[in-house]
Structure formats: C-alpha cells, structure tokens
Amino acid sequence: MSSDDELMSDQMSDAYGDDDEDSLGELDYEEDGGEYIDEGKEEKPTKRSYEVEFKVYSDDQIRKSQQNQVEEVASILGLPGEQVAILLRHFKWQKDRLIEKYMDSGEEVLEEAGLGPSYDTPPKLETVQGFVCDICCDDEVGLDTYAMRCNHRYCVNCYRQYLESKIKDEGEATRIQCPSEGCSMIVDSKTVDLLVPVEIDKRYKELLNRTYVDDKPNLRWCPAPNCEYAVDCAIRPVQLHTIVPSVNCRCGHNFCFGCGFSEHQPCPCALVKKWLKKCEDDSETANWISANTKECPKCVSTIEKNGGCNHMTCRKCKHEFCWVCMGPWAEHGTSWYNCNRFEEKSGSEARDQQAKSRASLERYLHYYNRYANHDLSAKLDKDLYIKTEKKMTTLQSSSGMSWIEVQYLEAASKVLQQCRQTLKWTYAFAFYLERNNHTYIFEDNQKDLEMAVEHLSELFEKPTDQLSTAKNDMLDKTAYVKSRRMILLDYTAKSLAAEE
Amino acid sequence: MGPVPTFSRRLKRELLNMQKELPAGIHIATADDLSTWEMDLEVLDQNPIYHGKTFRLRFKFGKNYPIEPPEVMFVRTADREIPMHPHVYSNGIICLDLLSTGHGWSPVQNVESVCVSIQSMLTGNTKNERPEGDSQFVMTPMRSVRDINFVYDDPTV
C-alpha cells in the first residue's frame, strides 16, 4: 500500500480495531475537533468555495492538549495519569469510548492495554539456566535476558539492538512488536525504558507524542522538513472526491490536507496520484519535452529558456514564438489561441490501433507538456525573482525606492508561483476531464489565467532599470492574476461539489 | 561487510546447523565468508513452471543482521536462471514482505527459513509471468534492495 492509501484506509476504518462490533461512527470524532485547544484559533473572515477551514497548532499546543485530555480522563476514571496516557493511546484518543468501555469492564480494558495486574511489578532482567538466545545464539552462563508477558525471551543485547533499530531507524513507537516471528504483543514503554539508552528513550517519547496527531483523523503534521506544526481540518477522506483541501502552515508551506502533497488545487487528490503515477510510467517518452532547450522554429538555432515567460524571442533571427506550442507569438498576443486546449482528432484518423495509441500518447503529451512547463516556469520565475531582488537591493539608492517600496516585487513573484502551481494542476485535471459544457468554461478560465500569468511574467523579465517605472502596472497585473485564479478555483470547486 | 562481532556467532551457528541438515530442495552453494552466501533452490512438486530447474539465491548480510533482514535476490549464472514469478523481477529482485525492514522481518528468522519461504512462494505459483512494470523496473538504476518500497498488495502470493 502506498502512503496515500494507508492514510485513507486508516482514517476510514474503525480506528480502534476490527474485533469490535459497536464501533463508533464518524460523527463521534466531531466533538474532538473543536474543543481541545483554545489558543491559536485562526478565524477566517470569509471563506471562498474552494477554501476549507483549518487551524494550525504548534508542537507545544499538541503536547498540552494531550496533557489536558489525560488529566480530564484521569480525574473521571480515578487512575494515575501515566496509565491513562497508555489507555488513551490504546483507544486512539477516542476518550468517550475509553470511558464507556472502562466503566463497563475496567479489568478487561486494563489487561488489553497491557496494564493488567502484572503492570505494577516493574519489568526486570533475568538469567535463565540453559538459555540460548535465538537471535545471536549466545549461550553464555549468567547472560541477562528479557521477555515480555508473551514469554519470548532474548538476550538483553539483542532486545536492545532490536528496539534501537525500530525507534532510531524506523521511527516506530506504538507499533513495535515482540521480536519473535508472528508474535503481535506490542512492546510497552516500561520495557523500552528498561532496555534502551537515555537518548533513544527520549526519541521514543517524542515519537509517542507524534502518534497523537497520526491517530487523529482531523490532524496532520505539516510535511515541510523540520516543521513542527500540525494542521487541524475536519475534511474526511470520503469528501476528497469533491473537495481539494489546501491548507497553509504557519511555516509558509502550502499543502493538501487530504494527501499531504504540496498544494494541488483544483485537481482532486485521487487524480493527482493517478497523474503522478502516469508521469512516472511515461517518463521515458515524455522526458524530451521538459528539456530546457528547443530550436527556434524559424532559424533552427538553439534557444534556452531562462525565464518563466513563454513569449520567446530568438536572439539570432528575432522571431517571436510561443515556447509551449512553438507557434508564432503574434497569434497569441490577444487570444493566446488554443494553446491550452487539446484538439481531439476526429475518429476516422484513429482507425487502427497504432494510430489510436499514437493519438493517446499525443493527448497525454499535450497535457504533460503544459504541466511540466509550468513546473519549470515556476522554478525559473523564482530564480529570476531572487536575481531581481539582489539587483533591487543594489539599485535601491539609485532608484530612490525604500526597501518597503520594492516589496511589490516579492508579492508579484509569490502570486506568479502560486498561479503556475495552480495552472500546472489544471492540466493534470483536464487530462481526466470528460468533455461537456463545464469543460469549455473550465478551459476558458484556464486560458484567461494563462494569459494573465504570461503578461505578469513578461513584466518580470524586464531589465531592472525599467522595473521601477513598471510598479503600478505590476501591481495591477498582480491583482488581476490573483482574481483570475480565484475565478478558476471557484468555478471548479462549485462544479466538483455539484457532481456529488 | 558482514555483521558486527556480536552477531557473527549467529551466522556461524546457522552455517553449522545447515551443514548438518537442510530441508529437501535447499542446498548451500557458497558460504566462504560472513558477508555473502549463495543458496541453491529447487521446487519439489511437479510445478511445470519450475520443473527440473535449480535457482540460485544470494544473501548479503549487513552489519546489523539479524536485527535487520539480509539482502536476498536471485542471481543468474551459466546454468541458473531467474525463476518466473509475479513477485520476482527479471533482474532477480524479489518482492516479499518478510525481506523488508519494518514489514515482515523478525530477527528470529534465518537463511534457512527465508529459503523455505521463497521455495513455498514458488511452489504455490501458477502464473508463468513477471511483475507488472518489470521492464521499466529493471531499467531504473539499482538502489539497495531493502530500500525499495514495494507495494504489498497481493496477500495470496
């Protein structure tokens, strides 16, 4: 199973276990979402059709909310906090369920979670006469050994190495099983405390803390490297066919709450996955397309794309053309004609199988080409911005603009990159779209955003000395591009919702 | 590389045990050091896909064997081919969850038990075919076998 599938199935399946008949339905999660953290609420003023509500929590807030729940349940059940933490983890933090079950059959619940009568006697090492360790084959007399209640006994050195490898290398905490083949007894924290060195134990505790978020369907860690925020969003896996839940972490990373991938509106998670798989499978055929260099369609000299704009001018013959379709730019000036729309060939041409498969490859390449182009352009735009920013710094004195005054460049660059990201995914989305009335409106919106983005991008590539005079123009175009993106996302979100 | 000293005893013991006795159809081909062993494997029933053929498995032991699984793959020699199986790629790489860290491996398993598992995986197979995407898979540059994240989607094989 891939991680996406795991996410979906984990969240959809009864989080507690399969042997339980009276599993709690989805609604029972509901009350968990809002109640537990009061600080850090980020109320959004007005929500657009393509936006979802979410909150961002710090590592610390997550820790505190766990602590609050532990204390609350501890006072209800009259048990020590340490044991309640284990019980809550065992019940995947469905506390009402825990309380109900505990009231019903407390002994059983404790036993199941590894807190049975033997819990209070601390685990200890033993030496056993005639013992041979099945892992290292050591049979030395007086060898320290350890076994959990399942009685699978190994030497202390092997047990430690096993736990270290699980914790350090695999990042496991709540799902570490007994080293014995096929034994499903989960290694409890007292065993870990006893066997591993302090620094590994510390890591284990950290991992335990992190599983809280993994266990809650409404929480997800921000996938950005080293980011320690978690996002709280109530979108459920079943809703992902019609909603693309983009969230913005406090660290600046925009990602999809549904699948954890970088923001991919307006394309739904399942299609993103399908598309990426297809691109991977077809990468050999499609690689040539994403290459950075092409030949000028007129004079055949090699041209390298060094900015995000698709309006190319051959340095040699001055021919102006479109990087995407290689057609003359003059025809794009106002209408950017059908550069975004793949013209399906008439059925007669696709008579035989070979022509059909060629047509299907062509169709794929049409969308892939545009998808890859925006991907590349976004990177180039960013590079360009970094270069420009450097120049602006040095030119600040001569242009007479303060640092604050040149911030419009950064804003424009950000909008540009975000729109390229959106455009990129519109092509993956369009590849799977069935042709109907919606498609034409979608493609018109796509075309309008394409045009707006190209105009802004073109402005960006102006020499630095002309940039300062273009400030108002750039502000206007930035606002316009933003509005085109909103229109496109709004329309797709509404038609996706209508499909339901 | 071979396992760290504490674990080399385990491998020596495994070898000793296997030299004494091995299940039918499993033989030691080479075991000259503590880093790489080769085992020969036959499928014992009349399965027409494998009848009359012997296959060679290569085991590579990392320094953390047996805490971590060995790298196991089929190898081609003058008289040994790679068996046809929907979980065996034509370059010899085997998609089997017991061979991957964090999935099915337990440090109690050993060379012999791995051989037995693979032998029964072949015995039960009726499909004379390679995994889906075999040709692309074998073209991608080799990573460490254990780092490949196979999708364990087929519990029947």
Ligand SMILES: [Zn+2]
């Ligand atoms: Zn041992």
Ligand SMILES: [Zn+2]
């Ligand atoms: Zn056990």
Ligand SMILES: [Zn+2]
């Ligand atoms: Zn973040």
Ligand SMILES: [Zn+2]
């Ligand atoms: Zn997604």
